[in-house]
Amino acid sequence: MLTRRGVLAAAAGSLLLAGCGPQGQRPDDGTSSSAPGDQNLVVGVSLELSGRGAALGVVQRRALEITAEALNRSGIPVGNLLRSVRLEFRDNGSDPEVAGRHATELTRAGAHALVGGVLGDTATAIAVAAQRVKTPFLALGFSDRIVLPLSERTYSFKLTPDATDMARRMVDLLETQRVGRVALLAEDGPHGDSGVRALREAFASSTVDLGRTVRLPAGGRSFRAAAERVAAGNPDAVIVWGTAPDSGTAARELRRAGHRGALFFDAGAVVDDTLSGANAKAVEGAYAVHPACLGGSALMATSGALVARRDFDYRYTRKHGTSVGFAPYAADALQLVAAAARKATSLDRGRLRAFLQTQTSEGIAGGYAFTADRHGGMEADSLGVYQVSQGSWTRYA
Structure with a gap:
């Protein structure tokens, strides 16, 4: 039977292998020429390169630079011109107001598409501004509000998994382990809001009891009081729903x-900072639901996807010394923009948006299936379960 996953697999090559040819080679069929410098594909990027989100934002910048370099080896055929990607970076300092302002400034400066926002509140702020200036935005943050309600987010697309899919996978795991009572510790803001709502829905039809729900204070203030409230209920397990x-x-x-x-994390926790020295003992043995691209193991259905993942890992590791599980979201975002430009045969922002919402592809992080009615494109069966073992994320299921 032809499954949704099978459709993704069939489409994988067009997204993943672009820009992965031998260095220095450019397609030459006698019909394309290089675009002048002012006609390149300009992608405006607002990332958390400082502040609370820096642990996630810095790896995303690295991934974007690596992917742009790969794409520019051969160029992107758009109409009858070969174009290069030009990235324009801004540091939003983990401030939603600054991130929203960047969306407007980058569009005025000529950006054809926007990428960024690794935190739920910064990504939501960019989404609001992107709608106002009518510029396609590919979000790297976690929150359903980034793309909902869809009538107010027609220019925004989310690369990360939906909260509902992560919650269901987490509850299935808890039932398998026969956990009796669970408490939830969720971060403040839109990502935490999405997690609380999705988990309550998932637990409603579960044999596992969701007990106390406590929200972490905003702005990274002391978590001690919130943790003590959760621990006082003596739960069998605690779900920590938040980003590093x-x-x-x-x-x-x-x-x-x-x-x-036991401790359970959503995908926002999966970055080196969570396993760092100060946290190492506390998180040993913890579980995380994350796209199944982490640590080289994958649910990827095609050889093309595996080749692309290995190529990305090799280039990232060679340049930065280690690969990071969160990084492939940004790589996929840039590949999706490039694929939309090829199909649109134009850099017109409206046409890019129209072709982005028809993308069905297997990326490095997982499968995406954007439609006019669904802009949160990560497929549920892209998710896997990992466990921290001896300071590393190890595939569990």
Whole structure:
């Protein structure tokens, strides 16, 4: 039977292998010529290169630079011209107001598409501004509000998994492990809001009891009081729903507060910072739901996807010394923009948006299936379960 996953597999080559040819070669069929410098594909990027989101933002910048370099080896055929990608970076300092302002400034400066926002609130702010200036935006943050309601987010597309899919996978895991009672510690803001809502829906039809729900204070303030409230209920397990560095800090405070049971993270925790020295003991043995591209193992259905993942890992590791599980979102975002430009035969922002919402492709992080009615494109069966073992993320299921 032809499955949705099979359709993604069939489409994989067009997204993943672009820009992966031998260095220096450019397609030559006698019909294309290089575009002048002012006609390149300009992608405006607003990232958390400082502030709370820097642990995620810095790896995204690296991934974008690596992917742009790969694409520019052969060029992107758009109409009868070969174009290069030009990235324009801005540091939003993890400030939503600054991130929203960047969307407008980058569009005025000539950006054809926007990428960024690794935190839920910064990505949501960019989405609001992108709608106003009618510029396609590919978000790297976690929150359903980035692309919902769709009538107000027609120019925004989310690369990360939907909260509903992560919650269902997490509850399935808890049922398999026969956990009795769970508490939830969720970060403040739109990502935490999405997690609370999705988990309550998932637990409603589960044999596992969702007990106390506590929200972390905003702005990275002390998590001690919140952790103590959770631990006081003596749950069998605690779900920490948040992005790094909050995830590791929350785990550390939970252990200090006396919680000795299991810990479960959503995909926002999967970055080196969560496993760092200060957090290492607290997170050992913890579980995370994350796209199944982490640590070289994958649910990828095609050889093209595996080749692209290995190529990305090789180039990232060679340049930066280690590969990071969160990084492929940005690589996929840039490949999706390039693919939309090829299909649109134009850099017109409206046409790019129209072709982005028809993308069905297998990326490095997982499968995407954007439609006019669905702009949160990560497929549910792209998700896997990982466990921290001896300081590393290890595939569990």
